[in-house]
Amino acid sequence: MSSASHTKMADLDHGLFWRVRHPSSWSLRVRLLAAQTVVLALACSAIGAGVLLALDRFLIDQLDDQVVEAGWRSSMLYSLGPPPVMPDEHRPSGPGPFFLNAPGQASGTLGAVYHNGRLLDAAVITDSGSLREVTPTAREELAGMITAGPESQVIDGLGRYRLITTPGLGGEAIMTGLPTRPVDDTLFAVVGMLTVIGVVTLTAAIAAGVLILRRQLAPLSAVATTAQRIADSELDRGEVTLPKAPNAGTAGSRYTEVGRLSAAFDRMLHRIGEAMSARHASETRVRQFVADASHELRTPLAAIRGYTELVQRQHDPSPDRLAHAMSRIDSEAKRMSRLVEDLLLLARLDAGRPLEHEPVDLSALAIDAVSDAHAAGPGHQWDLELPEEPVVVTGDVGRLHQVLANLLSNARVHTPAGTTITTVLAQGSDAVTIKVVDDGPGIPAEQQAEIFGRFVRGDSSRSRRGGSTGLGLAIVSAVVSAHGGSIAVDSVPSATTFTVTLPLRSDLSPQQQKVESACN
Incomplete structure (x- = not known):
């Protein structure tokens, strides 16, 4: 294989390692779980270390109390000297100071006698209760270990001990020590117990974290999936x-x-x-x-x-x-x-081109529109109902006239001669209503939903002969909407009503206001 191929494979392996191993390639769920695991592991370690330190201090204090008691007991026994007659079971059974054979001395107790700073004798009580002389190396170490208070020292062949030196009556110094092995064994057992508890707790926390993160991040995963589907659309x-x-x-x-x-x-x-x-x-x-x-x-x-x-x-x-x-x-x-x-x-x-924005007298506008319609369709009956007071709104006079003209033209074109067409103008508390009512044949129900669409004709041939473009009602709807109003139709045979509602307030539609404001 060529060097270029080796380089390419190495690059691929490095890229795969980066994607799989580097945290920047992990998902948010994995990162949160990893962070939770690390924090929990650190917390468990800190708690365990604190417990061990506190337990070690507690056990050492207890051991020091025992060392002090053993030291004073050994010093007192040495000052009294060996009894002239001792029971067989308490006779010295080996080397070392005689007070190590006194009742109450625990196994593992170390005893040493110094005179003028020189080590005279030293031994330790074995687990079987006999005395065993310390090694020469241990004697050398003990020769320089005279200390007042309980102190930890490592002694050759014996391990770590807590030692204390007490004075004797003849000017001697009595050293007594107890091993720290029971403390170490206890701490080791606690370490094992804490490790097991920590592993179980960490495993349970990871499992709970997986479930919690999966539940809490489920909406986020759904958002990401949906966003990806939208991006691929x-x-x-x-x-x-x-x-x-x-x-x-x-x-x-x-x-x-x-x-x-x-x-x-x-x-x-x-x-x-x-x-x-x-x-x-x-x-x-x-x-x-x-x-x-x-x-x-x-x-x-x-x-x-x-x-x-x-x-x-x-x-x-x-x-x-x-x-x-x-x-x-x-x-x-x-x-x-x-x-x-x-x-x-x-x-x-x-x-959204702006319309005119001025007061418009709808009463006068309706009179003019009906007069024009009468002239264009003398074969129809034209009626007009107006309130006593003039009705004034704000808007575009030309476009509002076109609304009325188109409605009246639509009624004339789509009804036979002799039809009565009535224009009704009414004013409410916050709106003006314009109705164009005819007693013609009506509009089919299937056409009413799309009657305000563009190029929609009820009777195509007749509309073309009448000059209709099919845009009249579409213009009416657009102009009324631009004025912030609405238009509706209700038609049955012999009764068709177009209702236009315009607001009395002096503003146009929101879209119209925005465009007009930009133009100004």
């Missing part, structure tokens, strides 16, 4: 279906950081979903609007082109034919102009 085109927002958990979890994050993500996801739906709906409306506008403009353009070609094919057209062709061209051109103006008005309203 195609959000740039078409209708977007966002994944379902994760459950924020129990009611109390909303106060935690994870709960608040999950709830905020839930709200954000809801807002994004609404924005995506609105965007898709807007794109759909724009595409449909362009398609409908193209279709509507194609009809008058085709008529204009047809009459133009007809005149061009005739080398010497008669004045009557030429006048008829020019009349039709003019009529279709005007129709196309009206369509373009209506489209432009709707585009301006959709863009």
Whole structure:
């Protein structure tokens, strides 16, 4: 294998090691669990060390009390001297000071006698009760260990001892010592017990930590999973279906950081979903609007082109034919102009263009609109109901006149001659109501839901003959909304009512105010 291949494999191994072993590659759950484990292990170690230190100090203090008692007992026995007659069981059975054979001396007791700083004799009581002389190395060590208070010393062949020196009556110094082995054994047993308890406690804490972290971080994991699914989704085109927002958990979890994050993500996801739906709906409306506008403009353009070609094919057209062709061209051109103006008005309203903001006398406006409608449709019966006092709102006088004109024109075009059309104006405490009521055939129920849409016609052929563009009611709805009002329709055979509600307060819609403020 080449050196380049070896280098590549080494880099791969190093990268894998970094991802697997380095803490920066761990998940948040693993990091928290590791931190919890380390902190708990340090806490257990600190507690164990404290317990051991306290126990060691306690046991050493107890041992020192025993050493002091044994030292004074040995000094007293040595000062009294050996008894002339001793029972057989207490006769000296080996080397060393005779007081080591006195009753009450514990096994392991070390005894030494000094005179003028020189070690005379030293021995230790074995576990069997006999005396054993210390090693030469131990004698050398004991020769320089004369101390007043209990002190720890390590003695060759015996281990660690607590030693004390007491004076004798003849000027001698009596050293007595007890081994620290019982203390060490006790501490070792406690260390083992604490280790077992610590391991069990740490294992239980890790298991509990895994369960707690899994439960507490479950909303966060759901948020991460949902966010990843959203990131992998195609959000740039078409209708977007966002994944379902994760459950924020129990009611109390909303106060935690994870709960608040999950709830905020839930709200954000809801807002994004609404924005995506609105965007898709807007794109759909724009595409449909362009398609409908193209279709509507194609009809008058085709008529204009047809009459133009007809005149061009005739080398010497008669004045009557030429006048008829020019009349039709003019009529279709005007129709196309009206369509373009209506489209432009709707585009301006959709863009939030500001309307006029001035007092408008709706009573006078209704009188003018009904008079114009009567002149355009003398075959209908036109009625008007007005309150005694003039009704004044704030808005755009031209657009509000267009609202009334379009409603009256819609009633005239879609009802037969002889139909009674009544315009009713009423003022409430905080709103003004305009109703246009007719006793015509009514609007089919399946058409009422979309009647305020664009290029919607109840009777296509009749509407075209009447010059309708299919945008009249759409303009009415857009203008009323721009004024902060609403429009509704209620239709049954012999009773169709369009109700427009406008606020009395002197402001337009929030969108209109924002645009107007920016323009000013």
